[in-house]
Amino acid sequence: METWRDLERDLEDMREYYRHGKTKEASWRKSQLKGLLTLLKEKEGDIFKALKQDLGKHHVEAFRDEIGTLTKTVNTALESLKDWMSSKTAKLPRIALQTSAEIVPEPLGLVLIISSWNFPFGLSLEPMIGALAAGNTVVLKPSELAPACASLLANAISTYLDNKAVKVIQGGPSVGEQLLQQRWDKIFFTGSAHVGRIVMSAAVKHLTPVTLELGGKCPAVLDSLSSSWDMKVELMKNIIKEMFGENPKESHSIARIINKQHLLRLKNLLKDPHVDASIVYGGSVDEDNLFIEPTILVDPPLQAAIMTDEVFGPLLPIITLEKIEDSVQFINSRPKALAIYCFTKNKTLQRMMISETSSGSVTFNDTIIQYAADTLPFGGVGESGFGRYHGKFSFDTFSHEKAITRRSFLTDLWFRFPPWNNYKLQLLESAFNYDYLGLVLVILGLKRHRQRSAGI
Amino acid sequence: MVSVEKEMKVFDLEAASSMVKELRDEFLSGKTRSYEWRVTQLKNIIKMSEDREQDIVKALHSDLGKPEFESSIYEISMLKNACTLAIKKLKQWMKPEKVKTSLTSFPSSAEIVSEPLGVVLVISPWNYPFLLSIEPVVGAIAAGNAVVLKPSEIAPATSSLLAKLVGEYLDNSLIRVVEGAVAETSALLEQKWDKIFYTGNSRIGRIVMAAAAKHLTPVLLELGGKCPAVVDSSTNLKVAARRIVAGKWGCNNGQTCVAVDYILTTKDVALKLVDALKHELEGFYGKNQLESKDRSRIVNSNHFARLTKLLDEDKVSGKIVHGGERDKANLKIAPTILLDVPRDSLIMNEEIFGPLLPIFTVEKVENSFDVINSGTKPLAAYLFSDNKKLKEQFVMAVSAGGLLINDTIIHLTVDALPFGGVQESGMGAYHGKFSFDAFSHKKAVLYRSFAGDAPVRYPPYTNGKLKFMKALMSGSILGVICALFGWSKN
Numbered sequence: 045m046e047t048w049r050d051l052e053r054d055l056e057d058m059r060e061y062y063r064h065g066k067t068k069e070a071s072w073r074k075s076q077l078k079g080l081l082t083l084l085k086e087k088e089g090d091i092f093k094a095l096k097q098d099l100g101k102h103h104v105e106a107f108r109d110e111i112g113t114l115t116k117t118v119n120t121a122l123e124s125l126k127d128w129m130s131s132k133t134a135k136l137p138r139i140a141l142q143t144s145a146e147i148v149p150e151p152l153g154l155v156l157i158i159s160s161w162n163f164p165f166g167l168s169l170e171p172m173i174g175a176l177a178a179g180n181t182v183v184l185k186p187s188e189l190a191p192a193c194a195s196l197l198a199n200a201i202s203t204y205l206d207n208k209a210v211k212v213i214q215g216g217p218s219v220g221e222q223l224l225q226q227r228w229d230k231i232f233f234t235g236s237a238h239v240g241r242i243v244m245s246a247a248v249k250h251l252t253p254v255t256l257e258l259g260g261k262c263p264a265v266l267d268s269l270s271s272s273w274d275m276k277v278e279l280m281k282n283i284i285k286e287m288f289g290e291n292p293k294e295s296h297s298i299a300r301i302i303n304k305q306h307l308l309r310l311k312n313l314l315k316d317p318h319v320d321a322s323i324v325y326g327g328s329v330d331e332d333n334l335f336i337e338p339t340i341l342v343d344p345p346l347q348a349a350i351m352t353d354e355v356f357g358p359l360l361p362i363i364t365l366e367k368i369e370d371s372v373q374f375i376n377s378r379p380k381a382l383a384i385y386c387f388t389k390n391k392t393l394q395r396m397m398i399s400e401t402s403s404g405s406v407t408f409n410d411t412i413i414q415y416a417a418d419t420l421p422f423g424g425v426g427e428s429g430f431g432r433y434h435g436k437f438s439f440d441t442f443s444h445e446k447a448i449t450r451r452s453f454l455t456d457l458w459f460r461f462p463p464w465n466n467y468k469l470q471l472l473e474s475a476f477n478y479d480y481l482g483l484v485l486v487i488l489g490l491k492r493h494r495q496r497s498a499g500i
Numbered sequence: 501m502v503s504v505e506k507e508m509k510v511f512d513l514e515a516a517s518s519m520v521k522e523l524r525d526e527f528l529s530g531k532t533r534s535y536e537w538r539v540t541q542l543k544n545i546i547k548m549s550e551d552r553e554q555d556i557v558k559a560l561h562s563d564l565g566k567p568e569f570e571s572s573i574y575e576i577s578m579l580k581n582a583c584t585l586a587i588k589k590l591k592q593w594m595k596p597e598k599v600k601t602s603l604t605s606f607p608s609s610a611e612i613v614s615e616p617l618g619v620v621l622v623i624s625p626w627n628y629p630f631l632l633s634i635e636p637v638v639g640a641i642a643a644g645n646a647v648v649l650k651p652s653e654i655a656p657a658t659s660s661l662l663a664k665l666v667g668e669y670l671d672n673s674l675i676r677v678v679e680g681a682v683a684e685t686s687a688l689l690e691q692k693w694d695k696i697f698y699t700g701n702s703r704i705g706r707i708v709m710a711a712a713a714k715h716l717t718p719v720l721l722e723l724g725g726k727c728p729a730v731v732d733s734s735t736n737l738k739v740a741a742r743r744i745v746a747g748k749w750g751c752n753n754g755q756t757c758v759a760v761d762y763i764l765t766t767k768d769v770a771l772k773l774v775d776a777l778k779h780e781l782e783g784f785y786g787k788n789q790l791e792s793k794d795r796s797r798i799v800n801s802n803h804f805a806r807l808t809k810l811l812d813e814d815k816v817s818g819k820i821v822h823g824g825e826r827d828k829a830n831l832k833i834a835p836t837i838l839l840d841v842p843r844d845s846l847i848m849n850e851e852i853f854g855p856l857l858p859i860f861t862v863e864k865v866e867n868s869f870d871v872i873n874s875g876t877k878p879l880a881a882y883l884f885s886d887n888k889k890l891k892e893q894f895v896m897a898v899s900a901g902g903l904l905i906n907d908t909i910i911h912l913t914v915d916a917l918p919f920g921g922v923q924e925s926g927m928g929a930y931h932g933k934f935s936f937d938a939f940s941h942k943k944a945v946l947y948r949s950f951a952g953d954a955p956v957r958y959p960p961y962t963n964g965k966l967k968f969m970k971a972l973m974s975g976s977i978l979g980v981i982c983a984l985f986g987w988s989k990n
Binding site: 241249297409413414447468 | 528530533567568569572573584599600601602605608610612613617618694706709710713714716721735736739740742745746786794886891899900903904905911913914916917923926927941942943944945948949950957959960963970
């Protein structure tokens with residue numbers, strides 16, 4: 045347990061280490077990324093165990109969603125690092141004689157990553173990969189609601205990465221509060237909108253830029269395709285049985301609810317008699333084993349909490365509409381979500397979805413998979429957050445794009461300088477319009493400027 | 501004498517809230533989505549700037565004593581350029597960007613679609629009240645947003661002219677100006693915006709960000725800082741001096757966020773530099789520099805008092821080597837140079853934003869970088885040098901919004917470069933396409949086909965599926981084949 049003074053001293057040490065410039069070197073960044081790769085390989089078994097313990101997550105799911113995607117991300121970062129770190133030339137107009145301009149990415153400095161409990165490795169390390177690739181020193185605060193994972197992260201990171209530059213600080217809300225009081229060069233937060241507001245408010249003190257990856261109610265719009273909705277519900281029931289067997293609780297392929305508090309929250313969503321009446325499948329809750337079976341509801345009341353709050357659990361309400369196009373209005377009358385899914389072959393509906401709704405992302409004919417696409421920015425808009433990451437976007441999110449312009453002494457647009465007169469004004473106007481012919485004409489005295497009153 | 505006045509309604513929370521609702525409803529009607537609407541507004545901004553150039557110049561002169569030429573070039577021409585570029589490139593900017601997809605989502609196609617954020621608020625400062633009001637608005641419009649502009653009350657003639665011009669030339673159902681001071685700004689900040697763009701000082705920047713946090717509104721803050729100019733002995737002092745004078749007194753009399761705030765140099769160069777500066781100052785402003793009409797005045801008596809306080813501090817008395825004269829009635833301070841000011845003087849610790857130029861001397865020119873880094877990161881940093889190694893060191897060691905070598909200010913005019921700060925000098929950037937991006941949400945769109953559904957993704961989970969997935973993630977075709985046949989690659 046760190047005391048306030050210890051924390052401040054540790055952070056100052058990390059800033060000092062950053063100032064020495066080690067983390068800016070490409071070789072250091074590569075070594076950290078390779079360290080993560082080794083961590084993921086060697087600690088795979090322990091990671092599976094920790095996820096099983098905290099979330100009841102099956103190890104294949106853990107691989108698919110956490111280790112596998114992280115490995116892919118580290119490999120992409122290693123391959124692309126040189127390119128990401130390189131400066132980009134900025135094109136200049138011809139009048140900028142003997143001038144060159146470029147954009148150089150530089151690390152922000154000391155960054156804070158706060159991650160959530162649902163993908164405790166993925167959501168901790170995915171941003172960290174970007175932060176390290178960008179040359180920053182990093183403090184990670186993993187969620188205390190997944191304690192085995194948090195503790196494994198702390199141990200593993202101190203073993204595989206540079207301790208002077210990367211630290212894991214464990215703890216609950218009070219530790220989080222302490223950390224938010226410190227001065228950071230960036231805060232990357234994944235979690236709820238409620239805590240997101242707290243994080244951004246705390247960041248005001250030091251004008252720290254933040255990225256907030258929040259949530260929301262992500263809808264899946266299901267077009268009629270080939271069957272009616274009740275046939276689709278039957279289909280879903282069958283698929284659930286296929287995936288999880290007759291008794292999902294016995295199947296090890298389905299995760300548990302994280303803790304009692306969330307289980308009760310979810311149980312409460314079903315309490316309303318009208319909501320309860322709309323359950324067509326599942327609905328059983330095993331409090332002792334933190335298990336809720338896959339549950340489908342059809343047309344629960346729209347004002348019920350299950351339709352106003354983010355579910356974040358195994359309950360799936362289905363809302364039926366007259367026309368599928370009505371889903372656009374339905375979605376737009378609610379806060380913007382992190383993702384919209386739409387299952388349709390109808391190109392018009394697809395276009396409507398993209399241009400008439402707003403969300404972090406839109407995925408057609410699948411779910412979740414956009415998370416694995418490195419070339420797509422992953423982030424929210426409105427209530428679902430702001431900022432983005434994945435692939436190069438992670439690198440950029442933890443970088444400052446520094447603009448660098450170099451001039452020569454030899455050439456000067458002499459008409460830049462006072463004392464002012466109309467002649468210089470004409471030249472400047474032509475220059476600003478990149479009107480090279482105009483410039484020449486003015487110099488040759490062949491262009492008359494429209495009259496200006498100098499009645500000042 | 502009959503004065504006709506419209507009944508002034510107080511712009512309070514209710515007024516602000518209903519205005520935002522109106523704009524949001526209009527935005528949701530989809531009007532701003534069209535290329536035509538956006539281009540029409542941008543063209544009208546150019547028309548407005550050309551038709552009413554004289555009114556704008558007059559207003560700027562009234563508010564700041566700004567010379568016509570600075571107004572025409574640094575405000576109006578720069579704004580027109582921003583519009584022209586946006587009009588030229590808008591189609592391109594609006595097009596979705598196709599991106600590659602990988603084996604993990606095969607088969608699929610993907611693109612990034614730029615969409616407007618919605619209803620945005622632009623709060624602008626008093627020093628370039630025309631340019632810094634309309635340039636962000638240009639970005640907001642290009643990106644298809646509805647926008648409210650709140651210009652600074654410290655430049656009242658320009659604020660009122662902007663309200664009039666926007667009312668006459670632009671689409672009022674989606675673009676509005678709200679004039680006022682603290683009360684009106686607070687009412688605006690209470691509302692839920694899709695983005696807030698603020699140019700000004702870091703104290704108000706914090707207030708803006710805190711208000712935005714309540715609604716999870718992203719912000720772009722263009723703040724300031726002490727922008728240093730390092731002068732090396734290898735430099736051409738005459739040209740350097742000329743460019744420094746242009747980048748200080750020639751830009752709104754030093755009241756510019758990227759003006760040269762102070763100079764860092766070695767003792768031997770300092771004296772020669774002072775002479776060169778004096779020479780250039782006389783060339784620019786003649787012998788009576790205090791009263792010269794070619795410089796803006798100090799904006800108001802508050803700032804005049806603030807600046808004279810910096811000059812009158814005991815620590816810097818006796819350090820003035822040029823200028824120092826003031827004319828309180830006309831809010832004028834002569835171009836003033838101070839030499840060898842102490843590190844802990846007020847003038848070396850506050851952003852000056854005025855016509856005072858302190859020179860701080862260091863033992864070796866490389867020590868300048870430590871001095872710069874010991875303060876907060878500025879919006880810009882300048883270096884005058886011919887020494888290749890020093891230039892590279894400067895670029896590596898100094899962190900600022902932007903760096904410019906061998907000149908001042910002009911990097912702002914390069915619209916291919918992002919203009920913005922870092923840390924205390926701000927967050928976010930704009931100019932050129934960066935303006936369009938600043939007011940857009942980049943929406944990721946992924947199209948999957950119904951064919952090619954890989955059962956390995958789905959439960960029940962088995963080790964065979966795990967092997968296949970590992971191979972798939974690693975992108976190794978051989979691995980995938982092996983896994984398909986149930987062989988291990990090891």
